[in-house]
Amino acid sequence: RKEVEQDPGPFNVPEGATVAFNCTYSNSASQSFFWYRQDCRKEPKLLMSVYSSGNEDGRFTAQLNRASQYISLLIRDSKLSDSATYLCVVNLTGNQFYFGTGTSLTVIP
C-alpha cells in the first residue's frame, strides 16, 4: 500500500470554477502535511503547509482530517495560471517525507 495516494486526474475546469483535490495517507503517526505546486518540467514549489485547524491563503484552502487520514486542497475562482500539477506531501517523522504522484489541473479559458 502506498504511503500517500492522490487522484492523478487530469482535472480540466473552466476559469472561475472551484476545484478540490484530496490526498490520503496510510500512516496515522504522520506529523506534518504540505501541498506543493509543480509546473511542467520545473521543480516543486511549496504552496502551503496544512494545519490541523485548516488554513487559507487567498483563493487556496487546505484542510486536514486526521480521523479519515486525508488532506484536501480547495482552489476557488480558478485562474489560467493555476494550471499545474499539485503534489501532497506527508512527513512521518524527522526526515521521512512521502510524496504523492500529483494531481494534474488544467484551467480552461
Add this chain to the structure above:
Amino acid sequence: DVKVTQSSRYLVKRTGEKVFLECVQDMDHENMFWYRQDPGLGLRLIYFSYDVKMKEKGDIPEGYSVSREKKERFSLILESASTNQTSMYLCASSFYGGQPQHFGDGTRLSIL
C-alpha cells in the same frame, strides 16, 4: 527567500561514466536531500544528510553515493552511470526535520 542551486539544468553522459551532481543552499539548512522524479512514480528519495559528513540511505540508494563536506553543499555521485539512471534529479533542503523542503531547479540527466 531560500535559494537551492543545482549545478546543471541539463546533462548528457555516457554509460559507465562517473557523474557528479552538485547542490548548494544558502539558508544554513541542516538537512539536504536528493530525489529522482520519473513519470508515474513521483519523487523517490535517494539519500539525505542531516549534518556535515552525515548521510542516510533513502528508498533507492543503489548505484549512487553522496558527499557532504560542507553544510551548504550536497553532492550526488553516480558511480558508473547506467541508462536506467536517466531521470530528473532534484535537490532539496530544509531547516530541520518536519519543516517543508525547498527544491532546486532540477537536473535532467540523460545517460546514453
